[in-house]
Amino acid sequence: MEQVIGLITGILFGFLLQKGEVLRFEKQVGFMLLKDMTIIKFMLTAVIVGMVGIYACYSLGWIALSVKATHLGAIIIGGLLFGFGWAIAGYCPGTSVGALAEGRVHAFWAILGMLVGAGLYAEAFPFLQKTVLTWGAYGKITLPQVLGLSPWPIAVVFTLIGVACFIWFEKKGL
Amino acid sequence: MNLSLFASRWSPYVAGAMVGILAVLSVVVTTVVIDKPKYLGASTTFVRVAGYAEKVIAADYVAENTYFAKKKVKVDWQMLFVVGIFVGALISARLGKTHKIEKVPPIWEQRFGSSSVVRAIGAFIGGVILLFGARLAGGCPSGHGLSGNMQLSVSGLLALVFFLVGGIVTARFLYGSGGQSWNK
Numbered sequence: 001m002e003q004v005i006g007l008i009t010g011i012l013f014g015f016l017l018q019k020g021e022v023l024r025f026e027k028q029v030g031f032m033l034l035k036d037m038t039i040i041k042f043m044l045t046a047v048i049v050g051m052v053g054i055y056a057c058y059s060l061g062w063i064a065l066s067v068k069a070t071h072l073g074a075i076i077i078g079g080l081l082f083g084f085g086w087a088i089a090g091y092c093p094g095t096s097v098g099a100l101a102e103g104r105v106h107a108f109w110a111i112l113g114m115l116v117g118a119g120l121y122a123e124a125f126p127f128l129q130k131t132v133l134t135w136g137a138y139g140k141i142t143l144p145q146v147l148g149l150s151p152w153p154i155a156v157v158f159t160l161i162g163v164a165c166f167i168w169f170e171k172k173g174l
Numbered sequence: 175m176n177l178s179l180f181a182s183r184w185s186p187y188v189a190g191a192m193v194g195i196l197a198v199l200s201v202v203v204t205t206v207v208i209d210k211p212k213y214l215g216a217s218t219t220f221v222r223v224a225g226y227a228e229k230v231i232a233a234d235y236v237a238e239n240t241y242f243a244k245k246k247v248k249v250d251w252q253m254l255f256v257v258g259i260f261v262g263a264l265i266s267a268r269l270g271k272t273h274k275i276e277k278v279p280p281i282w283e284q285r286f287g288s289s290s291v292v293r294a295i296g297a298f299i300g301g302v303i304l305l306f307g308a309r310l311a312g313g314c315p316s317g318h319g320l321s322g323n324m325q326l327s328v329s330g331l332l333a334l335v336f337f338l339v340g341g342i343v344t345a346r347f348l349y350g351s352g353g354q355s356w357n358k
Contacts, residue, residue, distance in 0.1 A: 002208050006251035009200045010258015013193065013214065017259065018266035019181070020189030025279035032345030033281075042190035043319060049194025050324035057198060063205050066213050068312045068322055070329040079333050081307030082314070083340015087348055089300025090279060093308060094216035094316045096301070097256055098263030103275045109294040113301020118217075118224040120302065121309040125241035128310065143326040151326055166187070 014098045023098040025090035025106075032087050037165075037174040044162045051158065055151045065142070072136025074128070089113065182270045197324060204251070212251050213325075215317030217308040219256045221245050285349050311336070 017023050022039045030036035057063045086092055089110040091099055096114065099107040121128075144151045177184060197214050204212035225247035229236045236242050267273040277290040286292050308314040311333045313322065319337065322330015 002204075002210075002251045003249065003254040005200075005204060005207060006212070006254035007258045007261075009196065009212075009214075010255035010260075011262035011265070012196050012258075013255070014259035014262025014264075015266040016184075016189045016193050016196070016262075018263040018272070019184040019270065020186045020193075021183050022186065022189075023263060025276075026281060029279075029281050029345055029349065032341040033349060033351065034342065038186045042186040042193070043315070045187045045190030046193040046197065046320055047323045049191045050197040050320065051194075051326065053194065053198030054201065054324045055326075057202055063201050064211050065325050066211050066321075067325055067327040068318065068329045070327075070332065071312065072332070075311045075329060075332045076336055078307045078310030078312070079336025080340040082304050082311055083307070083337050083342070084344045085300045085302065085304025085307055086337065087300070087341045087344035089297050089304055090282070091297075091301075092216075092316075093220055093305065093314045094256070094259060097216075097260045101260045101263035102267035103273045104279070105275060106277055106279070106290065106293050106297050109297035110301040113298035113303075114217075114220045114305035115224045115227065115301075116298075117302040117305030118220040118309065119228060121306045122221065122224065122239050122241040124306075125239075125244075129240070132310065138328070141328045143328060143331070146328060154326055 013094075014101070017095060017098050018102055023091075023095045023102055023104075025099070025104065028092070028095065029087065029090050035174070037169045041166060041169065044165065048155075048159050048162050051151075051155050055155065067140040067142055069140050070136075070138040071133050072138065073132045074135070077132060085117075179266075179269050180271075182272050193320070194324070197320060208251075212255075213317070213321035214255070215252060215313060215321055216256050216259070217305060217314040217317060218245055219253045220305055221309065222247050222250070222253060281349055307340075 020042045021027055022042045027036060027038045031039045058065060091107055091110050093114055096107045096110050143154050175185065201211045201213060204210055222245060225236050225242045278288055278293045282293055312329060313333060315337060318330045318333035323334060
């Protein structure tokens, strides 16, 4: 059952990624060159809508959160490494698979590279666990906890920032 | 606004908002049906597939690796989710007639030439580095960028900022300011 739900969710997600045109190398690198904000429009809208929905359901006690731990050192180094590789490959893990489906055959090599990268990470993990992953480990923290606020004012601020960005992007034709 | 399944594109705002709804529905449905909230994410699947591939050659070695043990090499919700991305994108591209065989993307070609071999090497190297980075950071733009930020997690926000900064700086260095003939 778990797998069936996963497949259906993935099909809908892949469909929306493709219709939103965010699977393309040109759109991903186009953003990194600050020439085309399609992927940011897509992502920020998804986050804003999702944030409201997740916290509404959470407040009602319907769902649990699943927050990833904050390891400052690992997030900074890993995040920058990701960005470095992302600019070269032009795809992230989720979009690479969809890009292959829409005919961007070079995404195949990126996917192969990602599998090798995953294997290398598994090799390096025992070492990283003793070093980088211990640097600045704060556990599973959220902004409402850290700021001592209800999630709603934070959601409002994020939404306003998002909308301001969207207005600016549209004005500039980005 | 054309939201036909046969349209070549939907507004990124509309498609993005639908992804937001899908992400919430996914958590609610999985909580009800399998009693585990499933937030969208993709990069752990690459670890599991790599684990399966290595198992073919050295099963004991994979069994002893602490990271594979931690992530459990199995066909789970997320692996089928990633398979689904392929299927969904294929359906959308076929219906919208936007399927296009591309061996070398234009921005890349302007900088590194039209060789599909050079592009393949670049894509491969980029893939190796980005997945290593994603696993070190604890997620990718799906797990951290979308799911993390929807939950207002500190890790999600920080990871997204460093993903974007790393990408912007590297792209500027790699492709220059983007080329004159480049268009949307």
